[in-house]
Amino acid sequence: xxxxxxxxxxxxxxxxxxxxxxxxxxxxxxxxxxxxxxxxxxxxxxxxxxxxxxxxxxxxxxxxxxxxxxxxxxxxxxxxxxxxxxxxxxxxxxxxxxxxxxxxxxxxxxxxxxxxxxxxxxxxxxxxxxxxxxxxxxxxxxxxxxxxxxxxxxxxxxxxxxxxxxxxxxxxxxxxxxxxxxxxxxxxxxxxxxxxxxxxxxxxxxxxxxxxxxxxxxxxxxxxxxxxxxxxxxxxxxxxxxxxxxxxxxxxxxxxxxxxxxxxxxxxxxxx
Amino acid sequence: xxxxxxxxxxxxxxxxxxxxxxxxxxxxxxxxxxxxxxxxxxxxxxxxxxxxxxxxxxxxxxxxxxxxxxxxxxxxxxxxxxxxxxxxxxxxxxxxxxxxxxxxxxxxxxxxxxxxxxxxxxxxxxxxxxxxxxxxxxxxxxxxxxxxxxxxxxxxxxxxxxxxxxxxxxxxxxxxxxxxxxxxxxxxxxxxxxxxxxxxxxxxxxxxxxxxxxxxxxxxxxxxxxxxxxxxxxxxxxxxxxxxxxxxxxxxxxxxxxxxxxxxxxxxxxxx
Numbered sequence: 001x002x003x004x005x006x007x008x009x010x011x012x013x014x015x016x017x018x019x020x021x022x023x024x025x026x027x028x029x030x031x032x033x034x035x036x037x038x039x040x041x042x043x044x045x046x047x048x049x050x051x052x053x054x055x056x057x058x059x060x061x062x063x064x065x066x067x068x069x070x071x072x073x074x075x076x077x078x079x080x081x082x083x084x085x086x087x088x089x090x091x092x093x094x095x096x097x098x099x100x101x102x103x104x105x106x107x108x109x110x111x112x113x114x115x116x117x118x119x120x121x122x123x124x125x126x127x128x129x130x131x132x133x134x135x136x137x138x139x140x141x142x143x144x145x146x147x148x149x150x151x152x153x154x155x156x157x158x159x160x161x162x163x164x165x166x167x168x169x170x171x172x173x174x175x176x177x178x179x180x181x182x183x184x185x186x187x188x189x190x191x192x193x194x195x196x197x198x199x200x201x202x203x204x205x206x207x208x209x210x211x212x213x214x215x216x217x218x219x220x221x222x223x224x225x226x227x228x229x230x231x232x233x234x235x236x237x238x239x240x241x242x243x244x245x246x247x248x249x250x251x252x253x254x255x256x257x258x259x260x261x262x263x264x265x266x267x268x269x270x271x272x
Numbered sequence: 273x274x275x276x277x278x279x280x281x282x283x284x285x286x287x288x289x290x291x292x293x294x295x296x297x298x299x300x301x302x303x304x305x306x307x308x309x310x311x312x313x314x315x316x317x318x319x320x321x322x323x324x325x326x327x328x329x330x331x332x333x334x335x336x337x338x339x340x341x342x343x344x345x346x347x348x349x350x351x352x353x354x355x356x357x358x359x360x361x362x363x364x365x366x367x368x369x370x371x372x373x374x375x376x377x378x379x380x381x382x383x384x385x386x387x388x389x390x391x392x393x394x395x396x397x398x399x400x401x402x403x404x405x406x407x408x409x410x411x412x413x414x415x416x417x418x419x420x421x422x423x424x425x426x427x428x429x430x431x432x433x434x435x436x437x438x439x440x441x442x443x444x445x446x447x448x449x450x451x452x453x454x455x456x457x458x459x460x461x462x463x464x465x466x467x468x469x470x471x472x473x474x475x476x477x478x479x480x481x482x483x484x485x486x487x488x489x490x491x492x493x494x495x496x497x498x499x500x501x502x503x504x505x506x507x508x509x510x511x512x513x514x515x516x517x518x519x520x521x522x523x524x525x526x527x528x529x530x531x532x533x534x535x536x537x538x539x540x541x542x543x544x
Contacts, residue, residue, distance in 0.1 A: 023374070063370060063377035069385060071343060095370050097394055098335060099421040099487075102295070105335035113341060122369055124396040124416060126423025144396060149371040151398025158432045158440065165430065165437070172426070215371075 003117045003140035004181055006089045007206060010056045011232045013087060016263045017223075017270070019057040019208070020047070021093070021239030022077060024064045028244050030251040037073050043251075044077040047243060050252040052085035054259045057235050059091040059208075078114055089117040091142060091208065091235075096133075097122035103132040111136050118142055120186060120208070123169050130177055137180040140206075145169045145198055148188025148211030166194065170201040184208055187226070189217025189236065196225040204228045206235060212262065213241025219262070223269035231270035238262055275389045275412035276453055278361045279478060282328045283504045285359060288535045289495075289542070291329040291480070292319070293365070293511030294349060296336045300516050302523040309345050315523075316349040319515060322524040324357035326531045329507050331363040331480075350386055361389040363414060363480065363507075368405075369394035375404040383408050390414055392458060392480070395441050402449055409452040412478075417441045417470055420460025420483030438466065442473040456480055459498070461489025461508065468497040476500045478507060484534065485513025491534070495541035503542035510534055 001009075011017065024040045033039035048058070058081055065074040081090055092114055096106040110119035110133075118140025121133055133141040146156050146166040156166040170185060177183040185202065187195045189211035198207065207226055211217035219236070226234050242262070246254035273281075283289065296312045305311040320330070330353055337346040353362055364386055368378040382391035382405075390412025393405055405413045418428050418438040428438040442457060449455040457474065459467045461483035470479065479498055483489035491508070498506050514534070518526035 061370075061374060061377075063368075063374045063381065067377040067380035067385060069343070071341065095394075096335075096367070097369075098367050099419070099482075102333060102335045105333075105339040108339035109335065113339060122367075122394050122396050124394050124427060125419050125421060126426035126428070128421055128423035147371070147397045149397060149400055151400035154398035154444070155396060155437065155441070156398070158437065160430045160432060165427065168430065169427070210371075 002138045002182065003089060004206070006117060007056065007140070010088055014054060014056050015267065016054050016056050017232065017234045017236050017266050018055050018259055018263050019059050019091070019235040019237040020051055020055050020242055020259065021210070021237050022047070022058060022060040023239045023243065024070070024073070026068060028247070030247050030249065032249055037070055040070060040073050041076050045080050046252040047255050048080055048085060050256040051242070051259045052088060054256070054263055055088060057089045057091055059093050059237055061093045061239065074114065091118040091120065091140065092116035093120045095120050095122050095144060097125050097129055099125070100128055100132055103129050107132045107136060111139050118184070120144065127172065127176060134177055134180065134182060137182055140182055140184055141177070142184040142186055142208050143169065143173055143177065145173070145185040146187045146191055146194045148190045148215050148217065152188060152191070167197060167201060170198045174202045174205065178205060186210065189222040190215055192218065192221035192225040195222060199226050204233055206233055208235045208237060210237040212236055213238040219265045220269050223266055227270055236262070236266055274410045274454065275361060276478070278389060279328065279412070280504070282360055286326060286328050287539065288326050288328050289504065289506045289508050289538050290327050290531055290535050291331050291363070291507040291509040292323055292327050292514055292531065293482070293509050294319070294330060294332040295511045295515065296342065296345070298340060300519070302519050302521065304521055309342055312342060312345050313348050317352050318524040319527050320352055320357060322528040323514070323531045324360060326528070326535055327360060329361045329363055331365050331509055333365045333511065346386065350388070363390040363392065363412065364388035365392045367392050367394050367416060369397050369401055371397070372400055372404055375401050379404045379408060383411050390456070392416065399444065399448060406449055406452065406454060409454055412454055412456055413449070414456040414458055414480050415441065415445055415449065417445070417457040418459045418463055418466040420462045420487050420489065424460060424463070439469060439473060442470045446474045446477065450477060458482065461494040462487060464490065464493035464497040467494060471498050476505055478505055480507045480509060482509040484508055485510040491537045492541050495538055499542055508534070508538055
């Protein structure tokens with residue numbers, strides 16, 4: 001089964017466009033968990049068990065694992081998802097990008113070492129640097145387009161013959177990178193107008209949308225701007241607002257409640 | 273001592289602009305070494321011992337370590353450089369880039385976990401995503417500008433009001449990101465005209481120049497295009513052409529010979 005097929009089944013099965021980001025910040029773990037590998041893994045297992053029927057995808061952010069030397073915890077977290085939520089695709093958020101021979105190594109890291117279903121990548125270096133990822137036709141390649149951060153426009157909004165750079169990235173995705181149907185784009189929830197522009201360019205291509213929750217994106221606006229005609233096409237990521245909904249021993253049920261709240265808020269605007 | 277001070281002393285001490293890239297490809301190790309962590313570490317130690325008086329920097333490429341789960345070998349390789357070549361700065365080639373809170377984690381990975389003197393980063397997401405790295409004022413932050421790969425121009429050459437994107441990146445580096453004097457740029461050896469344009473924009477800012485050797489960049493052209501008035505300002509990286517100069521038991525002496533050859537070729541054009 002390809003990543004896209006798995007994602008479509010996951011949207012259907014969960015009735016949810018919520019993607020939960022796993023960003024293990026040692027300093028923000030629930031107070032009763034140890035600040036070490038065992039604590040992080042216990043935290044992730046509980047979060048996954050509490051949300052696995054409510055999400056269309058999980059998105060571990062590799063930076064948090066790498067900063068703390070927790071590669072084994074990332075592997076164990078992925079193994080837990082495979083065992084207890086086998087239908088939920090895993091997007092490794094790594095934003096890799098390098099010359100072809102090095103990109104091949106990064107593709108091995110994401111798809112072979114960690115066995116991710118999809119990986120995020122950066123387009124700045126050009127099409128040939130995305131090719132080693134896209135060659136894995138059964139995996140998803142999620143290319144940065146218009147990101148959620150305050151400075152996203154510094155380069156992404158620069159106009160080339162009257163069109164912003166991020167639109168040219170979206171066009172390349174639609175006309176070139178998606179030949180095998182395995183390309184997705186990142187568009188921040190904080191920019192609903194740009195999200196609508198990208199949706200108009202890429203047809204039904206799935207869009208990974210970070211920036212709700214801690215970053216403040218408006219759910220109604222983003223869903224109206226980004227949904228497809230079928231009311232899907234979006235992976236709305238929330239990390240901190242779900243993971244750290246409570247720092248008490250009720251953190252897992254608080255995460256579940258926060259996920260349901262986001263799921264229902266999104267679903268309100270998928271079809272109307 | 274800041275990264276830039278260390279680099280300037282290293283240029284002087286070694287009389288060399290050569291940076292050796294450490295890209296441990298298990299399939300290309302010398303035939304007598306084991307295809308595992310011990311083999312890679314023995315390989316790196318021998319390469320370092322054979323070249324440490326001839327180089328201005330080492331540049332481990334983290335993708336190769338990450339693909340093979342060799343984080344401990346990267347740490348041990350860096351420890352070997354610190355012990356046996358303490359004056360040679362280490363640039364972690366990671367090309368990271370993410371929103372601020374995640375970029376902080378990547379900065380921890382590069383500067384704290386691995387203790388690198390500098391790290392390569394990607395500017396696509398905007399200035400606020402570089403800030404968490406630049407805040408380490410004693411470390412170097414090496415921003416992708418005009419890269420060495422065939423598709424580099426796909427986005428980097430797009431013209432905004434008549435000026436290519438990579439020149440706007442160079443301008444931001446010169447006018448904004450280099451406030452603490454710790455910003456560098458990556459410009460590929462394969463594009464000497466673009467290298468000359470960047471040099472004109474950034475003054476004496478050091479430029480990391482990959483693309484000689486396996487990628488085919490012309491040394492005379494790149495040195496003439498990229499040198500500063502003092503005949504420095506460049507870190508000319510070679511990885512595969514040095515590491516894999518021989519696959520026999522003479523690999524270390526072959527690497528030394530290849531490094532000397534590149535050093536001398538570069539030095540021929542530094543001042544004339």
